[in-house]
Amino acid sequence: MGENTKYLGEFEEIVLLAVMRLGNNAYGVTIRQTVEGVAERPTSIGAIYTTLERLEEKGMVSSWQGEPTEQRGGRAKRYFKIEGPGIEALNDVEAMRKRLRAGVPGLRPAGSGI
Amino acid sequence: MSIYLLVAGIALAGLVVLPWLRVRITHFQLTGSHSGYVITCTYALKVGSNITIYEWSTTRSVSSDSSEPIKVIQRVERERAERVEQGKKQKLPPKFGEYLLYLFLRKHERDPLLGDLEEEYREVYAKFGRRKAQFWYYAQVVRSLAPLSKRAIQSLVKWGIVAWVGDVIRRWTA
Numbered sequence: 001m002g003e004n005t006k007y008l009g010e011f012e013e014i015v016l017l018a019v020m021r022l023g024n025n026a027y028g029v030t031i032r033q034t035v036e037g038v039a040e041r042p043t044s045i046g047a048i049y050t051t052l053e054r055l056e057e058k059g060m061v062s063s064w065q066g067e068p069t070e071q072r073g074g075r076a077k078r079y080f081k082i083e084g085p086g087i088e089a090l091n092d093v094e095a096m097r098k099r100l101r102a103g104v105p106g107l108r109p110a111g112s113g114i
Numbered sequence: 115m116s117i118y119l120l121v122a123g124i125a126l127a128g129l130v131v132l133p134w135l136r137v138r139i140t141h142f143q144l145t146g147s148h149s150g151y152v153i154t155c156t157y158a159l160k161v162g163s164n165i166t167i168y169e170w171s172t173t174r175s176v177s178s179d180s181s182e183p184i185k186v187i188q189r190v191e192r193e194r195a196e197r198v199e200q201g202k203k204q205k206l207p208p209k210f211g212e213y214l215l216y217l218f219l220r221k222h223e224r225d226p227l228l229g230d231l232e233e234e235y236r237e238v239y240a241k242f243g244r245r246k247a248q249f250w251y252y253a254q255v256v257r258s259l260a261p262l263s264k265r266a267i268q269s270l271v272k273w274g275i276v277a278w279v280g281d282v283i284r285r286w287t288a
Contacts, residue, residue, distance in 0.1 A: 028230035046215075046258025049227050050265050065226075071236060073206070075229030 006058070008089050014039050015051045016090055019061055020082045027066070027077045052080055060086030134161045140169070142190050150177040153186055163200060207235045208248050211255040218262035231255075 008016070018034040019026045028045055031052075035043050055061045066077035101107050141156035152175050159168040176182045212228055219227060231254060239247035 028226060029233055032230075044254060044257035044261065045227055045230055046218075047261040049223055050261045053223075068229075071233055072229035073232045075225045075232065077229065078226035 006085065006089050006092065008093050011041075011043075011047070012051055012055060013090065013093055014041060015048060016055060016060060016082060016086050019052075019080050020087075020090075024079070024081075026080045031080070055086065056080075058085065058089075059083060060089060131161055136160050136162075138193060139186075139190055141171075142186065144183055144186070150175060150180070151183050152176075153183060155186065163197065205236070205239060205244075207232050207251050211251050214255050215258065215262070218259065218266055 014035055015031065018031050018039070021038070022030050022034060028048060032043060032045055032048050035041050035048065052061060052063070056063060060083055061080050062083055063078050063080045066079055068074045068076040136159075138158050138160055139155055140158045141154075143154040145152040145154070152173060154171065154173045156169065156171045158166045160166050174182070207228075215228065215231075216224065231251065234254075235247055235251050238250045242250075
Protein backbone atom coordinates (compact mmCIF):
# COMPACT_ATOMS: atom_id res chain seq x y z
CA MET A 1 0.00 0.00 0.00
CA GLY A 2 1.43 3.38 -1.04
CA GLU A 3 2.09 6.05 1.57
CA ASN A 4 -0.52 8.42 0.09
CA THR A 5 -3.27 5.82 0.11
CA LYS A 6 -3.22 5.10 3.85
CA TYR A 7 -4.54 8.49 4.98
CA LEU A 8 -8.17 8.66 6.04
CA GLY A 9 -10.60 11.54 5.71
CA GLU A 10 -12.97 12.18 8.62
CA PHE A 11 -16.01 10.77 6.81
CA GLU A 12 -13.98 7.79 5.58
CA GLU A 13 -13.06 7.07 9.20
CA ILE A 14 -16.73 7.22 10.27
CA VAL A 15 -17.80 4.88 7.44
CA LEU A 16 -14.96 2.44 8.21
CA LEU A 17 -15.95 2.34 11.88
CA ALA A 18 -19.61 1.76 10.90
CA VAL A 19 -18.60 -1.15 8.62
CA MET A 20 -16.47 -2.64 11.40
CA ARG A 21 -19.25 -2.20 13.96
CA LEU A 22 -21.85 -3.92 11.75
CA GLY A 23 -19.74 -7.01 11.07
CA ASN A 24 -21.46 -9.37 8.63
CA ASN A 25 -24.50 -7.13 8.17
CA ALA A 26 -22.75 -4.11 6.66
CA TYR A 27 -24.57 -2.94 3.52
CA GLY A 28 -25.83 0.43 2.26
CA VAL A 29 -28.95 0.74 4.42
CA THR A 30 -27.40 -0.40 7.71
CA ILE A 31 -24.22 1.63 7.16
CA ARG A 32 -26.24 4.81 6.49
CA GLN A 33 -28.44 4.16 9.53
CA THR A 34 -25.36 3.63 11.75
CA VAL A 35 -23.67 6.79 10.47
CA GLU A 36 -26.86 8.81 11.08
CA GLY A 37 -27.94 7.09 14.31
CA VAL A 38 -24.68 6.42 16.16
CA ALA A 39 -22.33 9.04 14.70
CA GLU A 40 -25.22 11.57 14.46
CA ARG A 41 -24.00 12.64 11.04
CA PRO A 42 -26.73 13.29 8.43
CA THR A 43 -25.73 11.67 5.16
CA SER A 44 -27.03 10.24 1.90
CA ILE A 45 -26.74 6.82 0.34
CA GLY A 46 -24.79 8.41 -2.56
CA ALA A 47 -22.16 9.77 -0.14
CA ILE A 48 -21.87 6.35 1.53
CA TYR A 49 -21.30 4.56 -1.79
CA THR A 50 -18.76 7.05 -3.16
CA THR A 51 -16.82 6.82 0.13
CA LEU A 52 -16.96 3.02 0.17
CA GLU A 53 -15.68 2.96 -3.42
CA ARG A 54 -12.68 5.12 -2.43
CA LEU A 55 -12.00 2.85 0.56
CA GLU A 56 -12.21 -0.22 -1.68
CA GLU A 57 -9.71 1.34 -4.12
CA LYS A 58 -7.36 1.90 -1.14
CA GLY A 59 -7.78 -1.78 -0.18
CA MET A 60 -9.34 -0.94 3.19
CA VAL A 61 -12.66 -2.68 2.55
CA SER A 62 -13.80 -5.53 0.34
CA SER A 63 -17.29 -6.22 -0.96
CA TRP A 64 -19.41 -9.06 -2.23
CA GLN A 65 -22.85 -9.48 -3.73
CA GLY A 66 -25.71 -10.89 -1.62
CA GLU A 67 -28.91 -12.59 -2.75
CA PRO A 68 -31.59 -10.56 -4.55
CA THR A 69 -34.76 -10.15 -2.46
CA GLU A 70 -38.39 -9.27 -3.29
CA GLN A 71 -38.33 -6.47 -0.69
CA ARG A 72 -35.67 -4.71 -2.77
CA GLY A 73 -37.41 -5.18 -6.12
CA GLY A 74 -35.25 -8.21 -6.96
CA ARG A 75 -32.00 -6.28 -6.52
CA ALA A 76 -29.07 -7.79 -4.65
CA LYS A 77 -27.41 -6.28 -1.58
CA ARG A 78 -23.70 -5.43 -1.63
CA TYR A 79 -22.05 -6.34 1.64
CA PHE A 80 -18.83 -4.70 2.87
CA LYS A 81 -16.11 -5.97 5.16
CA ILE A 82 -13.14 -4.16 6.67
CA GLU A 83 -9.70 -5.46 5.66
CA GLY A 84 -6.29 -5.37 7.38
CA PRO A 85 -5.16 -2.02 5.87
CA GLY A 86 -8.45 -0.48 7.06
CA ILE A 87 -7.89 -1.61 10.65
CA GLU A 88 -4.30 -0.40 10.44
CA ALA A 89 -5.41 3.01 9.14
CA LEU A 90 -7.96 3.37 11.96
CA ASN A 91 -5.30 2.54 14.55
CA ASP A 92 -2.86 5.01 12.93
CA VAL A 93 -5.44 7.81 13.01
CA GLU A 94 -6.19 7.16 16.66
CA ALA A 95 -2.47 7.06 17.56
CA MET A 96 -1.81 10.28 15.64
CA ARG A 97 -4.72 11.96 17.38
CA LYS A 98 -3.38 10.91 20.80
CA ARG A 99 0.09 12.23 19.97
CA LEU A 100 -1.28 15.58 18.80
CA ARG A 101 -3.59 16.02 21.78
CA ALA A 102 -1.10 14.94 24.42
CA GLY A 103 -0.15 17.81 26.67
CA VAL A 104 -2.39 20.37 24.91
CA PRO A 105 -4.02 22.38 27.68
CA GLY A 106 -7.84 22.57 27.74
CA LEU A 107 -8.43 19.24 25.95
CA ARG A 108 -9.54 15.96 27.44
CA PRO A 109 -7.21 13.03 26.58
CA ALA A 110 -8.28 11.19 23.39
CA GLY A 111 -10.73 8.35 24.02
CA SER A 112 -11.88 9.65 27.41
CA GLY A 113 -15.44 10.33 26.14
CA ILE A 114 -17.64 13.30 26.99
CA MET B 115 -55.12 40.63 -24.43
CA SER B 116 -56.43 39.28 -21.14
CA ILE B 117 -59.04 37.10 -22.89
CA TYR B 118 -56.27 35.46 -24.96
CA LEU B 119 -54.31 34.80 -21.78
CA LEU B 120 -57.41 33.31 -20.18
CA VAL B 121 -58.06 31.04 -23.18
CA ALA B 122 -54.39 30.04 -23.30
CA GLY B 123 -54.48 29.31 -19.55
CA ILE B 124 -57.61 27.16 -19.85
CA ALA B 125 -56.13 25.34 -22.87
CA LEU B 126 -52.89 24.69 -20.98
CA ALA B 127 -54.76 23.49 -17.86
CA GLY B 128 -56.89 21.28 -20.12
CA LEU B 129 -53.82 19.77 -21.74
CA VAL B 130 -52.40 18.97 -18.30
CA VAL B 131 -55.66 17.54 -16.91
CA LEU B 132 -56.98 15.84 -20.06
CA PRO B 133 -54.70 12.77 -19.99
CA TRP B 134 -55.81 12.10 -16.40
CA LEU B 135 -59.58 12.33 -17.03
CA ARG B 136 -61.45 9.02 -16.70
CA VAL B 137 -65.10 7.96 -16.65
CA ARG B 138 -65.39 5.17 -14.11
CA ILE B 139 -68.28 2.97 -13.00
CA THR B 140 -68.44 3.48 -9.24
CA HIS B 141 -71.56 1.44 -8.56
CA PHE B 142 -73.20 -1.28 -10.60
CA GLN B 143 -76.36 -3.33 -10.08
CA LEU B 144 -77.92 -5.92 -12.36
CA THR B 145 -81.48 -7.00 -11.58
CA GLY B 146 -83.18 -9.78 -13.50
CA SER B 147 -86.91 -10.01 -14.24
CA HIS B 148 -89.12 -12.28 -16.38
CA SER B 149 -88.90 -9.89 -19.35
CA GLY B 150 -85.16 -9.09 -19.18
CA TYR B 151 -82.67 -7.14 -17.05
CA VAL B 152 -82.47 -3.75 -15.35
CA ILE B 153 -78.98 -2.26 -15.26
CA THR B 154 -78.36 0.52 -12.75
CA CYS B 155 -74.99 2.18 -13.13
CA THR B 156 -73.39 5.10 -11.31
CA TYR B 157 -70.62 6.79 -13.29
CA ALA B 158 -68.04 9.28 -12.10
CA LEU B 159 -65.88 11.68 -14.08
CA LYS B 160 -62.50 11.53 -12.31
CA VAL B 161 -59.09 13.13 -12.51
CA GLY B 162 -56.63 10.33 -11.79
CA SER B 163 -58.04 7.80 -9.37
CA ASN B 164 -58.93 10.05 -6.41
CA ILE B 165 -60.54 13.33 -7.51
CA THR B 166 -64.23 13.10 -8.58
CA ILE B 167 -65.49 16.01 -10.69
CA TYR B 168 -69.01 14.84 -11.52
CA GLU B 169 -71.22 11.83 -10.76
CA TRP B 170 -74.40 10.58 -12.48
CA SER B 171 -76.60 7.47 -12.61
CA THR B 172 -78.42 5.65 -15.39
CA THR B 173 -81.07 2.95 -15.31
CA ARG B 174 -81.74 0.88 -18.41
CA SER B 175 -84.01 -2.03 -19.11
CA VAL B 176 -82.69 -4.49 -21.65
CA SER B 177 -84.13 -7.69 -23.07
CA SER B 178 -82.88 -11.07 -21.85
CA ASP B 179 -81.10 -11.80 -25.16
CA SER B 180 -79.13 -8.50 -25.10
CA SER B 181 -75.34 -8.67 -24.74
CA GLU B 182 -75.23 -5.35 -22.83
CA PRO B 183 -75.11 -6.83 -19.27
CA ILE B 184 -72.10 -8.94 -20.27
CA LYS B 185 -70.35 -5.88 -21.72
CA VAL B 186 -70.99 -3.89 -18.52
CA ILE B 187 -69.69 -6.74 -16.34
CA GLN B 188 -66.58 -7.03 -18.55
CA ARG B 189 -65.98 -3.29 -18.24
CA VAL B 190 -66.34 -3.37 -14.44
CA GLU B 191 -63.88 -6.29 -14.25
CA ARG B 192 -61.41 -4.52 -16.56
CA GLU B 193 -61.54 -1.34 -14.45
CA ARG B 194 -61.00 -3.35 -11.27
CA ALA B 195 -57.95 -5.05 -12.81
CA GLU B 196 -56.59 -1.63 -13.89
CA ARG B 197 -56.98 -0.32 -10.32
CA VAL B 198 -55.10 -3.34 -8.92
CA GLU B 199 -52.31 -2.82 -11.48
CA GLN B 200 -52.14 0.90 -10.67
CA GLY B 201 -51.93 0.09 -6.95
CA LYS B 202 -48.97 -2.22 -7.61
CA LYS B 203 -47.22 0.51 -9.64
CA GLN B 204 -47.77 3.08 -6.88
CA LYS B 205 -45.83 0.92 -4.40
CA LEU B 206 -42.72 1.13 -6.59
CA PRO B 207 -40.26 4.02 -6.16
CA PRO B 208 -40.66 6.93 -8.62
CA LYS B 209 -39.07 6.03 -11.97
CA PHE B 210 -37.83 9.58 -12.64
CA GLY B 211 -35.88 9.56 -9.37
CA GLU B 212 -34.26 6.26 -10.32
CA TYR B 213 -33.43 7.66 -13.76
CA LEU B 214 -31.69 10.72 -12.23
CA LEU B 215 -29.47 8.42 -10.19
CA TYR B 216 -28.85 6.19 -13.22
CA LEU B 217 -27.21 9.16 -14.94
CA PHE B 218 -24.44 9.29 -12.32
CA LEU B 219 -24.14 5.74 -11.02
CA ARG B 220 -21.54 3.28 -12.24
CA LYS B 221 -22.86 0.00 -13.59
CA HIS B 222 -21.79 -2.12 -10.59
CA GLU B 223 -23.40 0.37 -8.15
CA ARG B 224 -26.85 0.55 -9.74
CA ASP B 225 -28.42 -2.60 -8.34
CA PRO B 226 -27.16 -2.34 -4.74
CA LEU B 227 -27.75 1.41 -4.35
CA LEU B 228 -31.20 1.47 -5.97
CA GLY B 229 -32.09 -1.70 -4.03
CA ASP B 230 -31.07 -0.01 -0.76
CA LEU B 231 -33.23 3.00 -1.60
CA GLU B 232 -36.19 0.78 -2.57
CA GLU B 233 -35.87 -1.17 0.68
CA GLU B 234 -36.10 2.03 2.73
CA TYR B 235 -38.77 3.49 0.42
CA ARG B 236 -41.05 0.52 1.19
CA GLU B 237 -40.55 1.06 4.92
CA VAL B 238 -41.45 4.76 4.63
CA TYR B 239 -44.41 3.85 2.37
CA ALA B 240 -45.76 1.37 4.94
CA LYS B 241 -45.45 3.93 7.75
CA PHE B 242 -46.47 7.20 6.10
CA GLY B 243 -48.14 6.45 2.75
CA ARG B 244 -47.30 7.07 -0.89
CA ARG B 245 -46.93 10.85 -1.05
CA LYS B 246 -44.57 11.11 1.92
CA ALA B 247 -42.61 8.09 0.66
CA GLN B 248 -42.20 9.73 -2.75
CA PHE B 249 -41.09 13.00 -1.13
CA TRP B 250 -38.60 11.03 0.99
CA TYR B 251 -37.29 9.26 -2.13
CA TYR B 252 -36.75 12.50 -4.06
CA ALA B 253 -35.06 14.06 -1.00
CA GLN B 254 -32.64 11.10 -0.94
CA VAL B 255 -32.04 11.44 -4.69
CA VAL B 256 -31.25 15.16 -4.41
CA ARG B 257 -28.91 14.58 -1.45
CA SER B 258 -27.18 11.73 -3.27
CA LEU B 259 -26.72 13.69 -6.49
CA ALA B 260 -24.26 16.11 -4.82
CA PRO B 261 -21.52 13.53 -4.02
CA LEU B 262 -22.24 11.53 -7.19
CA SER B 263 -22.00 14.54 -9.51
CA LYS B 264 -18.86 15.72 -7.67
CA ARG B 265 -17.26 12.34 -8.37
CA ALA B 266 -18.31 12.53 -12.04
CA ILE B 267 -16.78 16.01 -12.40
CA GLN B 268 -13.54 14.91 -10.67
CA SER B 269 -13.34 11.95 -13.03
CA LEU B 270 -13.95 14.18 -16.07
CA VAL B 271 -11.27 16.65 -14.92
CA LYS B 272 -8.80 13.80 -14.27
CA TRP B 273 -9.31 12.22 -17.69
CA GLY B 274 -9.41 15.67 -19.30
CA ILE B 275 -5.94 16.42 -17.88
CA VAL B 276 -4.67 13.01 -19.03
CA ALA B 277 -6.03 13.67 -22.55
CA TRP B 278 -4.50 17.16 -22.57
CA VAL B 279 -1.06 15.89 -21.47
CA GLY B 280 -1.29 13.12 -24.09
CA ASP B 281 -2.13 15.72 -26.75
CA VAL B 282 0.84 17.92 -25.73
CA ILE B 283 3.23 14.92 -25.89
CA ARG B 284 1.80 13.92 -29.28
CA ARG B 285 2.42 17.45 -30.65
CA TRP B 286 5.99 17.54 -29.32
CA THR B 287 6.89 14.22 -30.81
CA ALA B 288 5.15 14.88 -34.15
